[in-house]
Amino acid sequence: MTGTVRLTPMRWWHLDDVHRLEVRLFPDDAWSLEQFWQELAQPTRRYLVAVDGASVVGYAGMFIAEPDADIQTVGVDPNRQGEGIARGLLEELLAVAEHGGVTHTLLEVRADNEPARALYDRLGFERISQRPRYYADGGDALILRRARPRHSDAGEVDRDR
Numbered sequence: 001m002t003g004t005v006r007l008t009p010m011r012w013w014h015l016d017d018v019h020r021l022e023v024r025l026f027p028d029d030a031w032s033l034e035q036f037w038q039e040l041a042q043p044t045r046r047y048l049v050a051v052d053g054a055s056v057v058g059y060a061g062m063f064i065a066e067p068d069a070d071i072q073t074v075g076v077d078p079n080r081q082g083e084g085i086a087r088g089l090l091e092e093l094l095a096v097a098e099h100g101g102v103t104h105t106l107l108e109v110r111a112d113n114e115p116a117r118a119l120y121d122r123l124g125f126e127r128i129s130q131r132p133r134y135y136a137d138g139g140d141a142l143i144l145r146r147a148r149p150r151h152s153d154a155g156e157v158d159r160d161r
């Protein structure tokens with residue numbers, strides 16, 4: 001992530017920009033603006049935006065119900081992908097959730113979404129199940145889970161099971 005990008009909690013004044021990105025990134029099943037408003041109104045949700053100057057270049061959100069959490073969404077401006085922005089957003093959300101007592105984080109991803117699968121793999125998510133023909137177009141969904149990393153005495157990172 002370049003030095004000019006900063007992460008900040010998503011607020012109502014980001015929502016028009018977030019929704020414009022959402023429609024570009026998820027043309028078939030974009031959330032409505034109202035859905036984003038509803039998400040922000042829930043105390044169990046944590047949403048972040050990545051901002052560069054006045055531009056929103058990415059966003060991500062999580063539903064936290066300790067000891068579990070769910071990644072609700074993540075998206076990055078197509079012109080800014082590959083810069084580590086999604087990874088930065090999710091690492092920050094995971095750090096806050098896991099510091100607060102979350103031991104396992106789950107998410108659902110399209111089996112054919114290779115960039116997203118690579119991102120989650122990089123963050124230590126593992127496949128726990130598959131839902132065939134889960135999406136309206138017949139695509140399969142994968143359910144992935146990450147266990148909170150546990151720092152051993154040797155300084156290596158293990159995972160709680």
Ligand SMILES: CC(C)(COP(=O)(O)OP(=O)(O)OC[C@H]1O[C@@H](n2cnc3c(N)ncnc32)[C@H](O)[C@@H]1OP(=O)(O)O)[C@@H](O)C(=O)NCCC(=O)NCCS
Pocket residue numbers: 025026073074075076077080081082083084085086087088108109110113114115116118119120122
């Ligand atoms: C998936 C998405 C959020 C990734 O955002 P991004 O900011 O480009 O991802 P990052 O630059 O943080 O990449 C993080 C890791 O993911 C992997 N990755 C990301 N995009 C990739 C691609 N196109 N091909 C292969 N690997 C990729 C890389 O391994 C990278 O690891 P590294 O940090 O070791 O380089 C972005 O492609 C996107 O917005 N896609 C459309 C929306 C979407 O599908 N969201 C996920 C729904 S489940």
